[in-house]
Amino acid sequence: MSAYEPTLGIDFGTSKTSMAWYNPAAGRAEVLTNAEGETHTPSVVYFGDGEVLVGRPAENRLADMTPEQAAEGRVVRSVKRDLLAPPIVIGGRLVDPVEVATHGFAKMRRD
Numbered sequence: 001m002s003a004y005e006p007t008l009g010i011d012f013g014t015s016k017t018s019m020a021w022y023n024p025a026a027g028r029a030e031v032l033t034n035a036e037g038e039t040h041t042p043s044v045v046y047f048g049d050g051e052v053l054v055g056r057p058a059e060n061r062l063a064d065m066t067p068e069q070a071a072e073g074r075v076v077r078s079v080k081r082d083l084l085a086p087p088i089v090i091g092g093r094l095v096d097p098v099e100v101a102t103h104g105f106a107k108m109r110r111d
Helices: 056-064 097-110
Strands: 007-012 016-023 028-032 044-047 052-054 075-077 088-090 093-095
Touching: 007 097, 016 097, 044 056, 044 097, 052 056, 052 097, 056 075, 093 097
Parallel strands: none
Antiparallel strands: 007 016, 016 028, 044 052, 044 075, 088 093
16 A cells, blocks of 8 residues: 555444544544534434435434334434344335445445
8 A cells, every 4th residue: 555545444333433544644544524523423324204314413303203203113223233134124114234334334435
């Protein structure tokens, strides 16, 4: 690897995900912030009608839900522990745990 190539690292944690990159100009690793300006993204994914929210926006949506809405099971937390589990029903459709994790990684990539 060239000394000039930036390197990205992702800590895919059970409860949160973080990113850092090696900044060759500075000669050190630097933690990256997400779109919300935070260094950690909660490992929470919300599947709504026509929208998928990840991280703090998903947590905020969960906080705004009534108990009945929360009971519908549209929020997935800590998918890392269940990546090999069978698909789960979310919002009336089957969702593979890897698909849930993919939404988290996609957010990290966009951020």
